[in-house]
Amino acid sequence: MKRAWSADELARDGRFVRIEFMARAKDPRPLPSEQGGRRAPLTPDRPGAPEQARSLMHGIFTGEIQALEGAGRTCWDFPVGNGPDDAPFELKLDMARQCWDEARHCEISVKLGDWMGTEIGEFAESAFLYEAACNPDPVLRLTGVNRALEGLAIDVFNTMRDFGEVSGDPILEFCEDWMLADEVTHVKMGSDWLRRMTADDPERRERALEFQRVVDKLFSIGGIRGEDEDSPIKLARRFRELAGFADEEIDEIAQLSHEARQELLTQRRRTVEAQAS
Amino acid sequence: MAVVTPETFTMVLYDHDAIVAAADAVAAAAGLPTSEDLRIEVDEANPLARTHLLSIDPIELAIDGGAFEDPRHPRQLDTDAVAVVVGRLVLQALDRRSPSFGEPPPEDALSVPHRVAWDVYSLGRLDRLGYPGQRQRRLYNFRNRHGFTDAGDAAFDALWSGEALTWADITGLSDDARALMAS
Numbered sequence: 001m002k003r004a005w006s007a008d009e010l011a012r013d014g015r016f017v018r019i020e021f022m023a024r025a026k027d028p029r030p031l032p033s034e035q036g037g038r039r040a041p042l043t044p045d046r047p048g049a050p051e052q053a054r055s056l057m058h059g060i061f062t063g064e065i066q067a068l069e070g071a072g073r074t075c076w077d078f079p080v081g082n083g084p085d086d087a088p089f090e091l092k093l094d095m096a097r098q099c100w101d102e103a104r105h106c107e108i109s110v111k112l113g114d115w116m117g118t119e120i121g122e123f124a125e126s127a128f129l130y131e132a133a134c135n136p137d138p139v140l141r142l143t144g145v146n147r148a149l150e151g152l153a154i155d156v157f158n159t160m161r162d163f164g165e166v167s168g169d170p171i172l173e174f175c176e177d178w179m180l181a182d183e184v185t186h187v188k189m190g191s192d193w194l195r196r197m198t199a200d201d202p203e204r205r206e207r208a209l210e211f212q213r214v215v216d217k218l219f220s221i222g223g224i225r226g227e228d229e230d231s232p233i234k235l236a237r238r239f240r241e242l243a244g245f246a247d248e249e250i251d252e253i254a255q256l257s258h259e260a261r262q263e264l265l266t267q268r269r270r271t272v273e274a275q276a277s
Numbered sequence: 278m279a280v281v282t283p284e285t286f287t288m289v290l291y292d293h294d295a296i297v298a299a300a301d302a303v304a305a306a307a308g309l310p311t312s313e314d315l316r317i318e319v320d321e322a323n324p325l326a327r328t329h330l331l332s333i334d335p336i337e338l339a340i341d342g343g344a345f346e347d348p349r350h351p352r353q354l355d356t357d358a359v360a361v362v363v364g365r366l367v368l369q370a371l372d373r374r375s376p377s378f379g380e381p382p383p384e385d386a387l388s389v390p391h392r393v394a395w396d397v398y399s400l401g402r403l404d405r406l407g408y409p410g411q412r413q414r415r416l417y418n419f420r421n422r423h424g425f426t427d428a429g430d431a432a433f434d435a436l437w438s439g440e441a442l443t444w445a446d447i448t449g450l451s452d453d454a455r456a457l458m459a460s
Contacts, residue, residue, distance in 0.1 A: 017349040017350065019349075019351065023351055027324070027351060027352065028288050029288050029289070029321075029322050029323070029324045029342070029352075030322060030323075030324075031324075044421050044422075045389070047389055047392075048325075048326070049421070050417055050418040050421045051326070051418070054414065054417070055348070114413070115413075115417070116413075116414070116417045117411055117412070117413030117414025117415065117416065117417045117418075118414065121349065122348060122349070123348045123349060124348065124349045124350070124351070167421045167425075168424055168425050168458065169420070169421070169425050170425060171425075
């Protein structure tokens with residue numbers, strides 16, 4: 001069986017439409033916030049909040065599929081062992097457990113989509129999570145996926161759980177709370193394995209943490225996730241602490257998110273100027 | 278006949294004639310005489326999905342470009358979205374014209390729950406005309422404003438399947454559901 005599949009080889013049926021992650025940044029139209037749209041936390045008093053929640057839930061669903069595929073690949077792509085190109089058996093066992101969780105999350109997400117009136121494939125899919133899971137170094141996969149992207153999942157699930165609670169939606173609140181608990185475990189796995197596998201290799205640890213910073217910044221979604229007052233998705237500090245993040249690491253993610261927002265605005269200005277000329 | 282501006286789109290990949298065709302078809306189905314102009318101004322630069330009924334005689338609509346956008350293909354037109362958005366607003370314009378409907382407040386004075394309830398009434402009628410009403414999606418939006426309760430769902434059903442409702446009927450169903458949610 002082939003090792004290391006690329007994202008464009010993932011199996012999807014005709015309902016799914018793939019979109020490039022940076023498509024929005026290349027869109028010549030001004031950002032919603034430049035058009036009178038309010039950048040604000042996801043709360044039911046906003047007229048468009050239920051629609052935004054539907055779209056976010058579909059993004060979670062496709063992320064769960066890719067997380068399942070990524071963890072499954074990590075079970076297979078590396079020989080069992082303790083060398084630099086290997087993965088310990090216990091790590092694979094953790095990834096197998098994560099596959100089980102993600103498969104369950106896929107089913108929960110499909111049912112939540114039904115509940116919210118969303119069809120599978122109603123929104124485009126970006127394969128960014130799986131792309132981070134294609135790194136040839138298992139430690140970098142763990143920092144890119146388990147610590148950065150599953151960390152983002154903690155922030156998103158916490159936001160959705162809060163939205164369900166405030167809007168009085170018991171199904172959404174309950175499901176997000178349970179999935180959130182699993183995500184904390186997945187991030188903790190990433191934190192623990194990063195420490196264990198790089199205990200005697202500080203250079204490898206630094207490379208892994210640098211990869212995590214790149215992924216964290218790239219997937220702050222232009223600063224949508226952060227600690228600014230108007231951030232639609234808030235950093236879930238308490239759950240990140242439970243998942244093995246130090247305070248200074250969480251501060252750094254907040255700063256990266258802020259930078260990502262500024263860079264998106266800069267890129268948007270360049271796109272508009274290029275269009276005009 | 279729908280009069281759509283702009284005639285040429287440059288920031289999005291929308292086809293002017295496709296919008297005209299979809300708008301003409303749904304407006305006729307909704308009961309707008311074909312001799313009447315239906316003016317639709319699309320703000321193609323705006324990726325949001327807000328929609329506005331500017332006047333009812335003639336009917337004039339102001340549409341954020343995102344309201345006509347295919348959520349799976351950025352910047353591309355979704356003619357189903359055109360039909361549903363235009364159909365909903367035309368039905369509400371015709372409601373406003375009807376003396377028996379009552380007198381809803383001006384567009385900018387509508388509360389979110391009342392607007393959502395009126396949308397449900399409009400989309401239910403469109404659904405029966407053969408357009409994609411997406412009932413469960415509308416129910417979710419309605420529940421967010423009126424509570425996740427059996428009483429709220431009963432109000433939704435009355436609006437969705439309603440015919441010849443008045444403004445008082447719509448606001449009554451909305452207010453009663455919200456009162457139960459608060460209690």
